[in-house]
Amino acid sequence: xxxxxxxxxxxxxxxxxxxxxxxxxxxxxxxxxxxxxxxxxxxxxxxxxxxxxxxxxxxxxxxxxxxxxxxxxxxxxxxxxxxxxxxxxxxxxxxxxxxxxxxxxxxxxxxxxxxxxxxxxxxxxxxxxxxxxxxxxxxxxxxxxxxxxxxxxxxxxxxxxxxxxxxxxxxxxxxxxxxxxxxxxxxxxxxxxxxxxxxxxxxxxxxxxxxxxxxxxxxxxxxxxxxxxxxxxxxxxxxxxxxxxxxxxxxxxxxxx
Ligand SMILES: [Zn+2]
Numbered sequence: 722x723x724x725x726x727x728x729x730x731x732x733x734x735x736x737x738x739x740x741x742x743x744x745x746x747x748x749x750x751x752x753x754x755x756x757x758x759x760x761x762x763x764x765x766x767x768x769x770x771x772x773x774x775x776x777x778x779x780x781x782x783x784x785x786x787x788x789x790x791x792x793x794x795x796x797x798x799x800x801x802x803x804x805x806x807x808x809x810x811x812x813x814x815x816x817x818x819x820x821x822x823x824x825x826x827x828x829x830x831x832x833x834x835x836x837x838x839x840x841x842x843x844x845x846x847x848x849x850x851x852x853x854x855x856x857x858x859x860x861x862x863x864x865x866x867x868x869x870x871x872x873x874x875x876x877x878x879x880x881x882x883x884x885x886x887x888x889x890x891x892x893x894x895x896x897x898x899x900x901x902x903x904x905x906x907x908x909x910x911x912x913x914x915x916x917x918x919x920x921x922x923x924x925x926x927x928x929x930x931x932x933x934x935x936x937x938x939x940x941x942x943x944x945x946x947x948x949x950x951x952x953x954x955x956x957x958x959x960x961x962x963x964x965x966x967x968x969x970x971x972x973x974x975x976x977x978x
Contacts, residue, residue: 732760771908777896781908783935792968795942799832813955815965820885823848823869842967844883855890862898909939
């Protein structure tokens with residue numbers, strides 16, 4: 722797995738060598754520019770692709786071999802659509818994980834309680850999910866996580882060891898905030914793009930041909946579209962003998978309560 726500390730050291734050394742090469746007329750300034758661009762590109766890639774674990778440890782699929790278990794995960798709830806998602810999961814006897822926004826938990830406490838009472842698990846997805854959250858410093862991010870923890874614990878009496886950063890954006894501050902709040906960072910191996918793609922068949926086709934034991938699937942319990950896709954997905958999963966279990970169980974992360 723890529724580790725940003727090592728890559729950064731390699732890039733800095735490469736930049737220094739390229740700069741010395743340029744100063745002593747061994748090669749052109751473009752060598753330095755290209756090396757610097759590669760370094761910048763890798764860092765940007767690491768920020769936006771949670772699967773790289775570029776800035777620290779991120780779980781994005783089961784490390785141990787699984788025979789039929791996967792984890793369906795739903796972000797940005799709870800909201801009224803969550804009830805329809807819960808109904809379908811009950812009907813097809815699947816368990817999932819809901820990465821909840823703290824504010825939404827306080828707004829829909831009964832739905833949050835139903836998630837836990839139905840045997841699913843809840844993860845922390847920040848308190849506000851504000852758009853500029855990725856630009857917060859580590860202390861501000863830790864406050865977002867703690868406020869969401871407080872809401873989740875107050876309503877559901879459970880404590881979650883899991884955090885999923887909003888928009889899947891990771892950086893050194895996210896890693897620091899998770900260390901300070903004792904959270905495991907949970908990503909995904911399959912992104913459905915259910916908030917972006919309008920066509921339900923296309924969303925389903927992003928998941929079904931790729932899904933295999935150990936995968937973590939990212940969905941959002943925030944639209945009718947996802948509810949429709951979910952029903953089709955659950956039918957296919959039954960055919961494929963795939964069982965969804967809560968992601969903390971898939972990854973063998975201990976629940977705190
Ligand atoms: Zn989100």
